[in-house]
Amino acid sequence: MELGTGYLAFVLVAASLVLLMTPGLALFYGGMTRSKGVLNMMMMSFGAMAIIAPIYVLWGFSMSYSDTLGANASGSDIAMLFANPFHQFGLDGVQGALGEDGSGALITVGFQMTFAIITTALVSGAIADRVKYSAWLVFVPFWVTFSYFPLAHMVFGGGFLSGSEGGLADMLFSGDGGANTAPIDYAGGTAVHINAGVAGLVLALVIGKRIGFGTRPMRPHNLPLVMLGAGLLWFGWFGFNVGSWIPAEGLDDGTYWAGETGLVWVNTTVCAAAAILGWIVIEKIRDGKATSLGAASGVVAGLVAITPACGALSPVGSIILGLVTGALCALAVGLKYKFGFDDSLDVVGVHLVGGLVGTIAIGFLGTSTGLFYGGGIEQLVVQTAIALFAILWSGIITLVIALAIKVVIGWRVDEDDEENAIDSSEHGESGYDLAGAVGGRTGTVPTTEKDGI
Amino acid sequence: MELGTGYLAFVLVAASLVLLMTPGLALFYGGMTRSKGVLNMMMMSFGAMAIIAPIYVLWGFSMSYSDTLGANASGSDIAMLFANPFHQFGLDGVQGALGEDGSGALITVGFQMTFAIITTALVSGAIADRVKYSAWLVFVPFWVTFSYFPLAHMVFGGGFLSGSEGGLADMLFSGDGGANTAPIDYAGGTAVHINAGVAGLVLALVIGKRIGFGTRPMRPHNLPLVMLGAGLLWFGWFGFNVGSWIPAEGLDDGTYWAGETGLVWVNTTVCAAAAILGWIVIEKIRDGKATSLGAASGVVAGLVAITPACGALSPVGSIILGLVTGALCALAVGLKYKFGFDDSLDVVGVHLVGGLVGTIAIGFLGTSTGLFYGGGIEQLVVQTAIALFAILWSGIITLVIALAIKVVIGWRVDEDDEENAIDSSEHGESGYDLAGAVGGRTGTVPTTEKDGI
Amino acid sequence: MELGTGYLAFVLVAASLVLLMTPGLALFYGGMTRSKGVLNMMMMSFGAMAIIAPIYVLWGFSMSYSDTLGANASGSDIAMLFANPFHQFGLDGVQGALGEDGSGALITVGFQMTFAIITTALVSGAIADRVKYSAWLVFVPFWVTFSYFPLAHMVFGGGFLSGSEGGLADMLFSGDGGANTAPIDYAGGTAVHINAGVAGLVLALVIGKRIGFGTRPMRPHNLPLVMLGAGLLWFGWFGFNVGSWIPAEGLDDGTYWAGETGLVWVNTTVCAAAAILGWIVIEKIRDGKATSLGAASGVVAGLVAITPACGALSPVGSIILGLVTGALCALAVGLKYKFGFDDSLDVVGVHLVGGLVGTIAIGFLGTSTGLFYGGGIEQLVVQTAIALFAILWSGIITLVIALAIKVVIGWRVDEDDEENAIDSSEHGESGYDLAGAVGGRTGTVPTTEKDGI
Amino acid sequence: MKLVTAVIKPHKWEDVREALETFGVTGMTVSEVSGYGRQKGHTEVYRGAEYDIALVPKIRIEIVVDDGDADDIVGIVVKTAQTGRIGDGKVWVSGIETVVRVRTGDRDAAAI
Amino acid sequence: MKLVTAVIKPHKWEDVREALETFGVTGMTVSEVSGYGRQKGHTEVYRGAEYDIALVPKIRIEIVVDDGDADDIVGIVVKTAQTGRIGDGKVWVSGIETVVRVRTGDRDAAAI
Amino acid sequence: MKLVTAVIKPHKWEDVREALETFGVTGMTVSEVSGYGRQKGHTEVYRGAEYDIALVPKIRIEIVVDDGDADDIVGIVVKTAQTGRIGDGKVWVSGIETVVRVRTGDRDAAAI
Numbered sequence A, B, C: 001m002e003l004g005t006g007y008l009a010f011v012l013v014a015a016s017l018v019l020l021m022t023p024g025l026a027l028f029y030g031g032m033t034r035s036k037g038v039l040n041m042m043m044m045s046f047g048a049m050a051i052i053a054p055i056y057v058l059w060g061f062s063m064s065y066s067d068t069l070g071a072n073a074s075g076s077d078i079a080m081l082f083a084n085p086f087h088q089f090g091l092d093g094v095q096g097a098l099g100e101d102g103s104g105a106l107i108t109v110g111f112q113m114t115f116a117i118i119t120t121a122l123v124s125g126a127i128a129d130r131v132k133y134s135a136w137l138v139f140v141p142f143w144v145t146f147s148y149f150p151l152a153h154m155v156f157g158g159g160f161l162s163g164s165e166g167g168l169a170d171m172l173f174s175g176d177g178g179a180n181t182a183p184i185d186y187a188g189g190t191a192v193h194i195n196a197g198v199a200g201l202v203l204a205l206v207i208g209k210r211i212g213f214g215t216r217p218m219r220p221h222n223l224p225l226v227m228l229g230a231g232l233l234w235f236g237w238f239g240f241n242v243g244s245w246i247p248a249e250g251l252d253d254g255t256y257w258a259g260e261t262g263l264v265w266v267n268t269t270v271c272a273a274a275a276i277l278g279w280i281v282i283e284k285i286r287d288g289k290a291t292s293l294g295a296a297s298g299v300v301a302g303l304v305a306i307t308p309a310c311g312a313l314s315p316v317g318s319i320i321l322g323l324v325t326g327a328l329c330a331l332a333v334g335l336k337y338k339f340g341f342d343d344s345l346d347v348v349g350v351h352l353v354g355g356l357v358g359t360i361a362i363g364f365l366g367t368s369t370g371l372f373y374g375g376g377i378e379q380l381v382v383q384t385a386i387a388l389f390a391i392l393w394s395g396i397i398t399l400v401i402a403l404a405i406k407v408v409i410g411w412r413v414d415e416d417d418e419e420n421a422i423d424s425s426e427h428g429e430s431g432y433d434l435a436g437a438v439g440g441r442t443g444t445v446p447t448t449e450k451d452g453i
Numbered sequence D, E, F: 001m002k003l004v005t006a007v008i009k010p011h012k013w014e015d016v017r018e019a020l021e022t023f024g025v026t027g028m029t030v031s032e033v034s035g036y037g038r039q040k041g042h043t044e045v046y047r048g049a050e051y052d053i054a055l056v057p058k059i060r061i062e063i064v065v066d067d068g069d070a071d072d073i074v075g076i077v078v079k080t081a082q083t084g085r086i087g088d089g090k091v092w093v094s095g096i097e098t099v100v101r102v103r104t105g106d107r108d109a110a111a112i
């Protein structure tokens, strides 16, 4: 079977699905904050969309992929870390513009763009309810440029964390030119989840706790919204994982595509499902009750863990990964109270922990090279190495940006505004006005002198 | 035109769409309960996802399809009812795992898995606001195993309710080896909707009424959520119906696929639309007003009815089916007050009635064999027969499981907890905390001694 | 690469995506009204779905496309404006019904049907909270028949606003039979957005203001719902724009499809993103704060503007278009206060203004024929001409229908009902009943004598 | 004139309303409030963090009545709202100086 | 000191607030309540089941005032909130012993 | 018996509750209200239309107490709810004639 347009049609859909993940995340996160911060939380995601999509066209794609998809890089060392941002600036020379030979390169651009957006939006969960919107809008372009694009290049663009010559795996496990044990990261355990999780941790530390953290109630204000968000994320994740299939030499026909995408789809689903189980079982044991927030969190944790592993495990292996991840993340979300950092919506507990579990689990559960399937220790070492490198890279870059912003413009809103309502002080709005027939229990006449154009 | 990867790309999308239906259903149902039970309602759907996806990999697929997709069955009588659960246990031997010849078998597994999930989740609407979550989690695996998998095998897997030799239709209408009048059930009027509807009825009878049913107000707490759910269900249903196309001998090229999927898409849409009309017209006449709950219910009723019929009717026939179904279901939802059973969210009135109407209507409106198109009475008889058989099968199986659970662990939560709030007693949460700046009108400090890992 | 089934699979998905836009719009609009009108607002969208889908099968498709897709038209002048509604009444003779040669014609019918629905639903935003539901249900079929179907025929069906012989562009810029400068409207800047925007304006003028407009607070009651709606609209818009690709002679292979759809996808996304920026920058300057309603509105404004232009601009051009549109629409939504018409949810400010900007911008930014790319003035003139013609057509048709309804049945609900709650008076419902454990703070026993069937 | 204020369990509201209607009370003003008292709230758990929800939902009813009716009305509320379980609520009576019907300007007995 | 409690129609709130402000009232406490009275509620229908919604939304205003202002304030509220249609609401006055401004501890006249 | 009514800032509710509990108050009734006063609201902007939100969220607490405790309780509330910033709220005291515990029918001192 030829690969044909079916494969590209799916990637078009996949790009759309991943784009939907960011509004989905906005709901997932928004429902989890207090009602006075729901809009600010959602606006962080929408702000990431607003800024990153144009940036991706301008230099993001070039910086992540231009060497490999466009002309060849010089082969210099820096090219292992990121590609030339100016080489295909503004998508210059990327094929597929109107009237040109298509080849689907712009479909890939679209698909990859959505990854940059959602990864950055994920970070915002760590800093709910206390940050100047302007500071966030400054953080976004710097972080995506210096943390995400390079890691995407390293992992997906043939750079340092891929199996390429001169890469990390090559340093570890190939003697003189022999093939190395290629790192496995199907859809972004490292570049996406570990990256976002570490960034969340660093931001939470640099920015500090919400007023009243650990002493005042801060419970989710709208759990149906959280569950809706989890549902949309799950749906979108099929784009994320299944759409990440790439034709490799000799494995580029439609039959192979059908086999592998089917596997990825099933693995993605059963891992998320099993992670619900893992999470709520821990809750039942520890707290006495299975919660809906736990179920929604389990969905996301399972999806995070299967992200790097979805092409490397069997469906049964994916069930096991899901159970383990759900349970571990359910325990990990308590760490912030122990260590006293206010990772408000558990970016660390879900994305860093889930990303680590998924990335490293491949060393055990990978059907070709995992320990449990008779593989050696190499894959496990390689997986651990790329995870650690991603932690380091993201940690350092994020720290530098976060401190710079702290010094130059400051992160925190005014204390009074934080106490009162960040939605009102930062956005001049409030999320809900549900009072029956009052039509706003408050308020006077809109200033009709406002002139419009 | 070759069938190519386009067909499989659509099935991948379709599987994702049907997966989304379950969170969509959770919203549809959740919005319809009282606010104190919204999370419990949604958790029944999420619990179905958590349990059934892994089960489907372990024995569900094998039990539904292994004989036909894998090796041949023995041809024994029991094989008309269900396939061997252990034959492809854990998807063992299902082609498409990594590195194997793909053929898309795993895409099919994914697609079918989502049917098992949504069918089971549908049942939960009958028992809102009063059931132990643990009892539901026990019910799910037994019911899906003994009611859904067998019916799926019988209808879709070449078993007793398909056109196969030795099947029900064969018993009725084929003399000595001649071709029988094959039953028509495109995407699951019997296995899905009649099955879920009957199960809902049986559970409602076994479990009993909510405290205050018929005497206290129990109106939907969030109708925009209900309409959102209806919208997502409609969207997902395109996966459900259109994705159910299967290449048959001689009808397996891309041109035929394009023709039939287009027809199915259009029929699905117009039937749902017409059923809105049917429903709200009845409301206007009977109650004086067209309601949004009526419109949302009409959407679902129309989609239920077109499920078995979407490939067999003309678009104009589908409009007629929609009008009739919408009207009938609008009348049928009143039955529970008349007969005094508390089918809380009308699984019977919508899914059982809608499923019956759709399944039987094929005998009249089917363009090839329906009475109105000059066909004989055979199709009508066959359709009625499979509907009755599905009612019987589902009714008996559900009754046995429901009574066993009643005796062994009991279905109902404590009366006080039911009066107070099931979300709180079963899940330790409450759905909303919208109070402006209070950040929880209630509550004290989170117990920060909780230790995490 | 052959076009194959991948292209058609995408259109099937695209049709489903566009169908989802209408519930998405219902949320977007519903969240923006006061809470006492949320259901009425959503019901206008659902009513449009209920009525238009069947109509489209009956005469809509025939009236829009039958001449070009079916048999040839007579070539009469009226055929430039609309096709024969009875030629393919009930889809009679449209290929693709069961057992026929497919060719995907019914997939196209489905896709186009969703355009008719969403366009009509868009109009309802101008008349929130004050209109009899029956008046709306009467307006819908007349408007879609006389305003939308003809404009769709003119723009997409080879009629007066396409590049066809005897069309508007031909009148302007082709001398003796030479090729004219064909108008560019990829997915409906004129037929969809200008059309809906003008209709909204006319209705707002004919129907008059809400009681208290400009003097009483009328702020959005549920902004997370608005943002969810915007997210779903964005997602659905990929179907709208990308699915609008049509194979043209010589440009009908898969490679060309992949190139152009990739471009359309990227343009759609970056324009929406940039329009968020454009909108919130204006807000920041004018009001001091970037709002979530502004961001959500920016998304929609950007999507509106890129609708006609998505195939004609470069990605960088699309960013510019987005910035400009976002800013202009942010200013334009104030006009209604200045001129004193109550276009409640800014159909004019967003769809008319956005549609005009996008349609006309092609004259500047179009990479083949735009002024900034060395093209002449012709494209700009043609674009302006089709926009003006669409304004005229829609304006006149809408005015006639609106006045007729005003005279015959009247548009407005009773003043008391408007003050009190239109959801209650028109639909007998209220949107929310969130009160914790009360289960409805109000109400008595449901009338159980209601008889059902 | 007297003002009777009653704080009761939400699911008793319908019964109380009916009993008062039967007695002849034609109007009252109702609000949703939260009660704090012997009846303890419950515990909620969000990602492992426990919240002690101290307040329980209650319905608060205000009834302006003629001096002579106050005792009867208190009696009716107490009787109808009683379940005998902790948290049934309180009823209290205070004096008011005047009451006016906004629609007509009528005062006191004529106003209710 | 007196406490004036007014229950009025929601859409009259803005007018009442403005009138009171003009008179010189600098503070009040407002809540959303439901009223039960001569003004009947409406009927809702969900899947054919009718609900008789007995309560109608009202706004409840509490104003602590100097003894001498009470009558004027009652008059203003009655005048501004009046539409002449059933359901316009009630206003009642009761005596209070003392009022304290939390911020300063000031009492009575100085506290409002 | 006395009724102490306190209108305070929402984020002070927890502190006030604890202080009252320590003092020995075993019950109260709480509602979410909006305050209008010297503390001005804020401005919201929706698509360029400005809304002057005059009301700010407050918590209203009602406590029925023994005559002798009223002063102490007012003092505790004032002390705990004080931030010294405009908008801290008011506390007022009025006399009530009787209070009944619904569960038991107990009256007055025995009822609270």
Ligand SMILES: Nc1ncnc2c1ncn2[C@@H]1O[C@H](COP(=O)(O)OP(=O)(O)O)[C@@H](O)[C@H]1O
Pocket: D007, D034, D035, D036, D037, D038, D039, D040, D056, D058, D085, D086, D087, D088, D089, D090, F026, F027, F028, F029, F030, F062, F063, F064, F065, F101, F102, F103, F112
């Ligand atoms: N001193 C009080 N002042 C005002 N309201 C009170 C007081 N004590 C209790 N309440 C109200 O009465 C309700 C029931 O009181 P609680 O002590 O729980 O039970 P019971 O009245 O049966 O002893 C409380 O939830 C609260 O709303």
Ligand SMILES: Nc1ncnc2c1ncn2[C@@H]1O[C@H](COP(=O)(O)OP(=O)(O)O)[C@@H](O)[C@H]1O
Pocket: D026, D027, D028, D029, D030, D062, D063, D064, D065, D101, D102, D103, D112, E007, E034, E035, E036, E037, E038, E039, E040, E056, E058, E085, E086, E087, E088, E089, E090
């Ligand atoms: N006896 C009462 N005590 C307290 N509030 C009352 C009483 N009677 C009426 N109300 C309040 O006044 C509102 C208007 O009363 P209603 O009888 O409907 O109309 P009207 O005052 O015009 O005769 C009611 O909705 C209720 O909130």
Ligand SMILES: Nc1ncnc2c1ncn2[C@@H]1O[C@H](COP(=O)(O)OP(=O)(O)O)[C@@H](O)[C@H]1O
Pocket: E026, E027, E028, E029, E030, E062, E063, E064, E065, E101, E102, E103, E112, F007, F034, F035, F036, F037, F038, F039, F040, F056, F058, F085, F086, F087, F088, F089, F090
């Ligand atoms: N005269 C009054 N009657 C009733 N409540 C009042 C009155 N004045 C103020 N309040 C309440 O007290 C709150 C605080 O009052 P405000 O004037 O803003 O500040 P402060 O009390 O610090 O001077 C108000 O929000 C309102 O709820």
